[in-house]
Amino acid sequence: MSIQQEVKYCTYCDKQIRGRSDKKFCNDFCRSSYHYEINRDISTLVHSINLALRRNRKILQSFISPTELKTEIERDSVLVYGFSFTYFTHQKMVNDTLYHFCYDFGYHVVSRDTISIVHHKSLIETKKA
Numbered sequence: 001m002s003i004q005q006e007v008k009y010c011t012y013c014d015k016q017i018r019g020r021s022d023k024k025f026c027n028d029f030c031r032s033s034y035h036y037e038i039n040r041d042i043s044t045l046v047h048s049i050n051l052a053l054r055r056n057r058k059i060l061q062s063f064i065s066p067t068e069l070k071t072e073i074e075r076d077s078v079l080v081y082g083f084s085f086t087y088f089t090h091q092k093m094v095n096d097t098l099y100h101f102c103y104d105f106g107y108h109v110v111s112r113d114t115i116s117i118v119h120h121k122s123l124i125e126t127k128k129a
Helices: 028-062 074-081 120-128
Strands: 070-074 090-094 097-102 103-107 114-119
Touching: 028 097, 028 103, 070 074, 074 114, 097 120, 103 120
Parallel strands: none
Antiparallel strands: 070 114, 090 097, 097 103, 103 114
């Protein structure tokens, strides 16, 4: 008496699979490659957004010295370094002013040509006062 088993093929490379009946891939490389290809578009989008957020944070940080918690600069100053006003991590309303944050550094538009850059610590101190 022999048990007939259905022949299964790898989802990624179409090689015949040996082993468990519910196995979908012939090896770890095929499993990893398959899932990488499926998630590549999403991963690429998330990666590019994270790069933009980190770049924005680094640019904002570069305009504030460690001893100061806020400063005003010309809007074009950040644009020169590749700052994107499209990407920010969160927003916070303080005293009727909307701040856009890239992690712990934020900004708000003072005028068409000027922005104010703040570190989140300055907003905490503002609330205490």
